[in-house]
Amino acid sequence: xxxxxxxxxxxxxxxxxxxxxxxxxxxxxxxxxxxxxxxxxxxxxxxxxxxxxxxxxxxxxxxxxxxxxxxxxxxxxxxxxxxxxxxxxxxxxxxxxxxxxxxxxxxxxxxxxxxxxxxxxxxxxxxxxxxxxxxxxxxxxxxxxxxxxxxxxxxxxxxxxxxxxxxxxxxxxxxxxxxxxxxxxxxxxxxxxxxxxxxxxxxxxxxxxxxxxxxxxxxxxxxxxxxxxxxxxxxxxxxxxxxxxxxxxxxxxxxxxxxxxxxxxxxxxxxxxxxxxxxxxxxxxxxxxxxxxxxxxxxxxxxxxxxxx
Numbered sequence: 001x002x003x004x005x006x007x008x009x010x011x012x013x014x015x016x017x018x019x020x021x022x023x024x025x026x027x028x029x030x031x032x033x034x035x036x037x038x039x040x041x042x043x044x045x046x047x048x049x050x051x052x053x054x055x056x057x058x059x060x061x062x063x064x065x066x067x068x069x070x071x072x073x074x075x076x077x078x079x080x081x082x083x084x085x086x087x088x089x090x091x092x093x094x095x096x097x098x099x100x101x102x103x104x105x106x107x108x109x110x111x112x113x114x115x116x117x118x119x120x121x122x123x124x125x126x127x128x129x130x131x132x133x134x135x136x137x138x139x140x141x142x143x144x145x146x147x148x149x150x151x152x153x154x155x156x157x158x159x160x161x162x163x164x165x166x167x168x169x170x171x172x173x174x175x176x177x178x179x180x181x182x183x184x185x186x187x188x189x190x191x192x193x194x195x196x197x198x199x200x201x202x203x204x205x206x207x208x209x210x211x212x213x214x215x216x217x218x219x220x221x222x223x224x225x226x227x228x229x230x231x232x233x234x235x236x237x238x239x240x241x242x243x244x245x246x247x248x249x250x251x252x253x254x255x256x257x258x259x260x261x262x263x264x265x266x267x268x269x270x271x272x273x274x275x276x277x278x279x280x281x282x283x284x285x286x287x288x289x290x291x292x293x294x295x296x297x298x299x300x301x302x303x304x305x306x307x308x309x
Contacts, residue, residue, distance in 0.1 A: 024248025027240045028256050034237030036263035039113070040271055041230050043105040045223075050214040051102040052207060054230065058098060059203030061231020066200070066239075070193050078197055082189040086182055090195070091202035093179035098203065100172030107165035110268040111276045114261060115154050115284035116169045121254075121291045122147040123177035131181055143293045150286030153279060192242045199238065254295050258288045 038058075045054050070078055081087050104113050122144045128134040136144070155166045186195050218224050244253055261284060268274040276284075 021248040021252055024244045024246075024253060025256060027244035027247065028253045029259065031237045031240035031244060032257065032260040033263055034233045034240065036110075036114075036260055036267055038230065038233035038237060039101070039105060039110055039264070040267040041226055041233060042102050043110060044271065045226055045230065046102060046106045048223075049216050049218075051099070051106060052210055053214040053216060054227075055095075055099050055102055055203060056207035056211055056214075057227040058102075058230045058234055059095070059200040059207065061228050062235040063197075063200045063204055063231075065231055065235040066197060070197055075193050078191075078193050081194055081198065083186060086186055087190070087195065087198040088202065090179055090182040090186060091198055091200070092206075093175050093182065094199055095203040095206060097172045097175040097179055100168045100175065104165045104169040104172065107163055108169060109272070109274040109276055109280075110264040111261065111274070111284065112154065112166070112280060113169045114264045115280065115287060116151060116166070117173050117176065118258065118261075118284070118287045118291060119147060119151050119173050120177050120180060121257075121294060122287075123174065124180050125294055127177060127181060132184070137297075140294055140297050143290045143297070147287050147290030147294075150283045150288075150290060153283030153286060155283075156279065192245075196238060196242065200234075255292060258291065261288070 042051075042054055042058065072078060101113060101117070125136050125140060126144055129136060151170075155170070156162050157166075183195065218227060265276075268276075
């Protein structure tokens with residue numbers, strides 16, 4: 001007698017879950033578009049302004065926009081954190097990753113820097129063992145090794161074609177990997193809003209004393225709008241990311257990270273007339289394939305507890 005209502009309720013919940021997942025995927029794609037526009041805007045501005053000045057604007061404008069919506073009035077106790085030292089470390093790591101990436105963008109194509117950054121999940125999987133106790137098995141170790149081979153294909157060290165700025169991008173990727181791990185640790189202690197408001201503080205605090213030495217008057221209204229957009233893309237992108245993860249599991253959203261290469265290709269070609277050579281595209285494909293395989297193995301391990309890590 002009660003089977004039909006129970007089945008109907010289960011179907012309703014399943015439809016709601018599918019709807020939330022689709023919304024989450026849409027929000028994730030929106031975040032990735034914002035991050036792609038952020039890098040493209042930074043590369044454009046770096047042609048006329050010091051990258052350190054661009055970094056300062058990225059964080060100052062972002063903090064101003066975030067504070068409008070997330071502050072003690074709208075979120076009481078938002079500045080209260082249970083892991084202040086770790087929040088500071090995370091903020092510094094994000095600043096280092098951004099600064100190194102902005103300097104690299106001055107010399108490299110958007111696709112080159114993004115392809116190297118795609119190695120972040122590989123580094124996180126490798127570092128999660130000693131730092132979080134999440135050790136990877138032999139299959140995932142092989143996938144990580146193949147992914148790093150893809151990075152070597154992109155950078156091509158030792159054959160005379162590697163630009164020194166590649167090292168900045170690689171260093172930025174390491175900083176972002178540690179940033180990702182600290183974010184995972186903080187998720188168990190602080191709310192996402194608290195973590196978000198702390199994200200840009202190190203960038204603004206560290207760059208403000210340097211500002212008098214790198215300040216350049218933007219001059220035109222177009223330049224002012226571009227600097228404001230720089231912060232807006234960062235703030236909106238991170239907020240969409242938080243909303244996406246509230247709607248759908250990370251295992252569903254993570255594969256869509258690699259769609260960012262499409263936006264980088266399009267923006268690089270339309271704005272800077274850049275198109276990567278075949279070797280760079282091959283290396284990017286290797287990195288993406290290894291990252292997707294890692295996600296697949298992680299999903300298998302979570303769905304089947306009998307599978308050894």
